[in-house]
Amino acid sequence: MSYPELQKLGVEVISVSVDSPFVHKIWNEQELSKMVDGGVPFIMASDMGGKIGSLYGVYDDEGGVDIRGRFLIDPEGVVQAMEVLTPPVGRNDAELLRQIQAFQHHQATGEVVPAGWQPGKSTLKPSTALAGNVWKEWQPKK
Amino acid sequence: MNARVGKVAPNFTTRAFHKGEIKEISLEDYRGKWVVLCFYPGDFTFV
Numbered sequence: 001m002s003y004p005e006l007q008k009l010g011v012e013v014i015s016v017s018v019d020s021p022f023v024h025k026i027w028n029e030q031e032l033s034k035m036v037d038g039g040v041p042f043i044m045a046s047d048m049g050g051k052i053g054s055l056y057g058v059y060d061d062e063g064g065v066d067i068r069g070r071f072l073i074d075p076e077g078v079v080q081a082m083e084v085l086t087p088p089v090g091r092n093d094a095e096l097l098r099q100i101q102a103f104q105h106h107q108a109t110g111e112v113v114p115a116g117w118q119p120g121k122s123t124l125k126p127s128t129a130l131a132g133n134v135w136k137e138w139q140p141k142k
Numbered sequence: 143m144n145a146r147v148g149k150v151a152p153n154f155t156t157r158a159f160h161k162g163e164i165k166e167i168s169l170e171d172y173r174g175k176w177v178v179l180c181f182y183p184g185d186f187t188f189v
Contacts, residue, residue, distance in 0.1 A: 006178065009176065010175060010176055011175070011176040011177070011178055012172050012175045012176070012177050012178070013177075013178045013180065014158070014167070014169075014172075014177060014178070014179050014180070015180045015181075015182060016179060016180065016181045016182075017181065017182050017183065017184050017185060018184065019184060019185045021157045021158060021159045021164040022159075022164070023185050023186075024158075024159035024185060025159045025162075025164065027185035027186055028159065031186065041161075042160070043158050043159075043160045043167060044158055044159045044160065045156050045157075045158040045167060046156055046157050046158060046159075047156065047181075051154070052154045052156060052181075053181055055144065055145065055152040055154060056144065056145045056152065056179070056181065057144040057145060058181045063183070065183040065184055066181035066182065066183065067181065067183060068180075068181060068182055068183070069179075069180075069181040070178065070179070070180050070181070071145055071151065071178070071179040071180075072176070072177075072178055073151045073169075073172075073176065073177040073178075073179060074176060075173065075174050075175055075176060076150075076173070077150050077151055077169075077170070077173055078148065078149065078150055078151070079145050079146065079147050079148070079149060079150075079151045080147060080148075081147065082145065082147060087183050091180075096178065100176060100178075104176070
């Protein structure tokens with residue numbers, strides 16, 4: 001995960017699995033610190049029993065594990081985005097970064113962010129006059 | 143209640159490992175910051 005980029009955006013990362021905090025510690029020491037300099041920088045939370053996963057609708061009680069669910073929570077504590085995948089496929093943090101930048105842009109300016117937006121591309125200012133005229137301001141190909 | 147977009151994220155308190163220490167955390171401790179909450183199936187797996 002591109003943790004330095006997330007830090008620049010003021011984002012705290014909390015990972016959650018059903019492993020105990022001691023297992024997180026050993027996993028970090030034995031394996032992850034050999035893949036990431038200095039080990040895992042973010043918070044590794046323990047969800048033994050799956051109560052947290054159940055609250056978020058991602059606990060699989062057949063497997064006894066939390067499936068891959070990612071929730072983006074804003075500074076007011078409101079869930080702004082979520083993505084849930086079955087276990088065999090990992091996530092793509094480029095899309096996560098784009099969504100954070102888009103929500104931060106919206107919260108800072110009140111502007112809304114069209115599909116496929118990237119930082120630096122145009123956004124829209126909602127108004128009565130804009131209704132029916134989005135095509136003048138924004139074209140999907142541009 | 144399950145998490146939904148546009149609604150306040152369900153709070154929880156649990157133990158966590160962070161920077162060499164095991165400590166208790168609550169989601170509410172992070173009000174004022176953006177938070178990415180990432181669930182995954184388990185340590186020592188492959189993806």
